[in-house]
Each structure stands twice: as C-alpha cells, then as structure tokens.
Amino acid sequence: MSKNFQPINWAKNPHLQTLLPRIVRKKPKIKPLWQRLELRDGDFIDLAWSEDPQSAKHKPRLVIFHGLEGSFRSPYAHGMLEATKRRGWLGVIMHFRGCSGEPNRQKRIYHSGEITDARYFLKWHKTIYGQVPIAAVGYSLGGNMLACYLAETGQYADVNAAVIVSAPLMLEPCSIRLEKGISQFYERYLLNGLKRNATRKLIRYPGSLPLNLLQLKKLKRLRDFNNVITAKIYGFKDAADYYHQCSALPRLPNIRVPTLIIHAKDDPFMAPEVVPDINQLPVNIEYQMTEHGGHVGFVSGTLKQPKMWLEQRIPDWLTPHLEP
Structure with a gap:
C-alpha cells in the first residue's frame, strides 16, 4: 500500500x-489480554495487550494512546493492536483514566495535556517487561x-519513535x-460520551467531580x-x-525522537492553525498532510475490500525504528 493515501472513490467525503x-470495523479481530495497573495515587489504568506481555516481552513494543472517550472498542485502536500483532510486535492500548468501562476512583481525569x-506507564512497562x-x-x-x-521529555523520552494522528495541536481553534x-454533530457525540462517563463516576463516587448530576446535565458544549x-x-x-497551556503545536521543536505527524x-475536527510551519520543525519530525481522510478515518481500497491505510502506513514507517 502506498505511503500516500488514496480514499475509496465513492467515499472521499470527510464525514x-x-x-x-x-x-467496516464493527467487531475487533483480536481478543486482548487485559491488565490493571494500580497507580501510586490509589487510582488505576487498564491495559489491553495484543498478547501475554510476559511471554512476548522480547518483541518490539507499540504503545497506543486513544482519543477523547476512546478505548479498545474504538476501530482505530483495536485495528492497530491487531496490525501490531500481525507484524510480530507486542502492542498495548493504555486506557486513560475512566475510559475502559469502569469509573476511576480519584478526582483526577485525563485531558489533552x-x-x-x-x-509513569512508559517507565513501568520497561521496568517490568524489559x-x-x-x-x-x-x-x-x-x-x-x-x-x-x-x-x-525531549531526548529522555521512553520511546524510540512516535506517530501522531489527527491531533488537535491547537486546542482553541479546534474547539x-x-x-x-x-462539526457540531461530533461535539455533541463527544460531549454525550463525557457526560455518560461522568454520570457513572458521580453515582459510584459521589463528590469525585466539581459539580453535581443536575449541573452536569446542563452542560451544552465541550468548552462548558x-x-x-x-x-x-x-x-x-x-x-x-x-x-x-496544553496545545502541543508550540512545543513541537522540543521533540527529539523521530516522529511522524x-x-x-x-478533517472536520481540525482548524488550519494545527498545521505546523515546516521550516520550524526539527529534522526528526516528518509531517504528512493528505487531501482526504477525515478524522482518524483514512479508509482506502474498494467497497468489497476496504483497507485501513493507517494500519499499513504507521507500521511501515515505524519498522526501521522497531526493527533496526
């Protein structure tokens, strides 16, 4: 598959x-091995591994960070986990707090920055699995x-390489x-997911968020x-x-590991402001903008045989760094 994305002819529309x-990816092709990582503050995060990490700890490793209200059940997440296993690597999805289906215990939540x-996880799994x-x-x-x-973390990052996909690198313009x-359709979808999870958390752990259920119900925007x-x-x-404070675009020049963006x-989630000035990027960052693809879409192939371009492009780009 080409490094340049070509959408299905009848599906160039971003939506x-x-x-x-x-x-096209209703059900995962892979059954993950679940592991709960207890954190030092008494909370937890859940991990979805492509296979038993203990028996596969010698394999190159790919860590997957999902999007807002995402999880293993997100097509891009379980699709990449399965693609990782096909490559002979060990993959793991690190779920942000409260995103694996069970409310997290502490008042802390996840956010873009x-x-x-x-x-903690990146250091922990190197210590435990080598x-x-x-x-x-x-x-x-x-x-x-x-x-x-x-x-x-700069040169001290606990990864050899990274790929960043459909990221809102300037949060205010994207909001x-x-x-x-x-695009309001997507905002409502994301906000409803956040409110459902927040409702479950408040019911299970009253007082764990700085508002009550009635106030939560009244929130109309992600900004709210x-x-x-x-x-x-x-x-x-x-x-x-x-x-x-949490927009990553101004920080990109500080990245020291090989990175593909x-x-x-x-992309109906993005604003023009997310596009970096190529002349300001360090040589270790490669930037690719495709004409089509929507938001974490990038579906190519044919109607009978759709293909997820990212599941080929990302492993291909990472191979020199994971299999030196």
Whole structure:
C-alpha cells in the first residue's frame, strides 16, 4: 500500500471517511489480554495487550494512546493492536483514566495535556517487561498528549519513535471548529460520551467531580465541560487557559525522537492553525498532510475490500525504528 493515501472513490467525503471505520470495523479481530495497573495515587489504568506481555516481552513494543472517550472498542485502536500483532510486535492500548468501562476512583481525569500517567506507564512497562525497541502512536486527543509528552521529555523520552494522528495541536481553534456547522454533530457525540462517563463516576463516587448530576446535565458544549470540570480539577483559569497551556503545536521543536505527524486536510475536527510551519520543525519530525481522510478515518481500497491505510502506513514507517 502506498505511503500516500488514496480514499475509496465513492467515499472521499470527510464525514464518510470519519464514520466509515465504525461501519467496516464493527467487531475487533483480536481478543486482548487485559491488565490493571494500580497507580501510586490509589487510582488505576487498564491495559489491553495484543498478547501475554510476559511471554512476548522480547518483541518490539507499540504503545497506543486513544482519543477523547476512546478505548479498545474504538476501530482505530483495536485495528492497530491487531496490525501490531500481525507484524510480530507486542502492542498495548493504555486506557486513560475512566475510559475502559469502569469509573476511576480519584478526582483526577485525563485531558489533552495530562502526561503523568503516560510517563509513569512508559517507565513501568520497561521496568517490568524489559528494554526493547519501543514506539508510541497517539490518535486525536491522545496524539496531542503524546506530543506534549515527547516535548516535555525531549531526548529522555521512553520511546524510540512516535506517530501522531489527527491531533488537535491547537486546542482553541479546534474547539471553535467543533462548535460550528456540521462539526457540531461530533461535539455533541463527544460531549454525550463525557457526560455518560461522568454520570457513572458521580453515582459510584459521589463528590469525585466539581459539580453535581443536575449541573452536569446542563452542560451544552465541550468548552462548558472544560470550564467546569477540567479547569477546576487542574487549576486552569478556565477552558481557554487550558487550551492555551496544553496545545502541543508550540512545543513541537522540543521533540527529539523521530516522529511522524499525520493530518487530513479535510478533517472536520481540525482548524488550519494545527498545521505546523515546516521550516520550524526539527529534522526528526516528518509531517504528512493528505487531501482526504477525515478524522482518524483514512479508509482506502474498494467497497468489497476496504483497507485501513493507517494500519499499513504507521507500521511501515515505524519498522526501521522497531526493527533496526
């Protein structure tokens, strides 16, 4: 498959590209091995491995960070986990707090710039399962988070290479984009997911969020959620301050490991501001913008045999770093 993305002829539309993976990938092809990692603050994150990590600890490793309200059940996540196993590598999806189907215990939540759990996990699994070539891929929110982690850790990042896909590298402009036109459909979908999870958490752990169920029900925008919940928990002034402090784009020059960033020009979640100035990027960062692909879509092939381009492009790009 070409490194350049060619969409299915009848599905060049960005919304079709965004939604198609949920249609052609209804069920995972892989049954993961689940593991719960207890954290030092009394909370936990759940891990979905492509196979038993103890027996496969000698294999190159790919860590997958999902998007907002994503999980193993997200087509891009279980698809990449299965693609990783096909390559003979060991894959793992690190679920952000509360995203594996069970509310997390503590008041902390995940967000676009929250790198503490990723940093801890990346060090932990090297200690437990040994030193091998390791790469990471982050999708959407997970991509922005991964970029923040890579920039923060620089040459000391616990990965050999990384891929960032459909990441909202400038959070404020992307938030504004989601509040307009047909993109509001996606905002409602994401907000409803956040509110469902927050409802489950408040019922199980009353007082674990800085609002009650009635106040939660009244939230109408992602910006509202970030104003009332994310900003208050993490000490940001408001959503705008959170967006400003956690946008990864200004930090990209601090990344030191080989990194591929992929955006689609027609991504309905993105704004033009996410596109980096190529002249300002270090030589270790490769930027690819495709004409089509939607948001974490990139479905190619034919109607009878659709193909997930990312599941070929990402492993192909990572191979020199995982199999040196």
